[in-house]
Amino acid sequence: MSDNLSNTAENRALDWLMGTSTTAPTLPLKVALVTANGTDAAAGTEATGGSYARKNLSVAAASSGATSNSADLVWTGMPAGTFVGVEVWDSAGTPVRLWYGALAASRTLLAGDELRITAGQLTFSLS
Numbered sequence: 001m002s003d004n005l006s007n008t009a010e011n012r013a014l015d016w017l018m019g020t021s022t023t024a025p026t027l028p029l030k031v032a033l034v035t036a037n038g039t040d041a042a043a044g045t046e047a048t049g050g051s052y053a054r055k056n057l058s059v060a061a062a063s064s065g066a067t068s069n070s071a072d073l074v075w076t077g078m079p080a081g082t083f084v085g086v087e088v089w090d091s092a093g094t095p096v097r098l099w100y101g102a103l104a105a106s107r108t109l110l111a112g113d114e115l116r117i118t119a120g121q122l123t124f125s126l127s
Contacts, residue, residue: 007040009098025090025098030054031073031122033115037085038100044085050111051077057088059124066125073117080111086122099124 015021034044
């Protein structure tokens with residue numbers, strides 16, 4: 001998800017880099033699955049139903065301006081549907097959307113199926 005920061009995340013990153021803010025996202029970061037991708041300004045359509053819930057994101061330390069998920073993300077008991085992307089949200093009382101991006105390939109599931117993103121498949125970079 002190169003450069004797929006939400007407008008809010010872009011502003012927060014600039015404020016932090018320029019020293020005008022020390023506010024960091026509220027951890028843990030959570031990965032959401034979407035059935036319609038969002039944009040810089042608007043969230044996508046998040047999955048609902050079945051046993052779906054956002055998953056905690058673990059990442060390795062960044063190297064050369066990039067990082068990736070360091071553990072598998074596994075959703076079980078999924079609702080039927082076609083999942084096209086992911087979004088990363090913080091855990092604030094009113095969560096803030098930070099990243100968004102399309103999956104390399106959409107995944108169509110039947111009710112009760114599992115969706116897995118293995119460690120290293122979800123990449124983040126700034127360029």
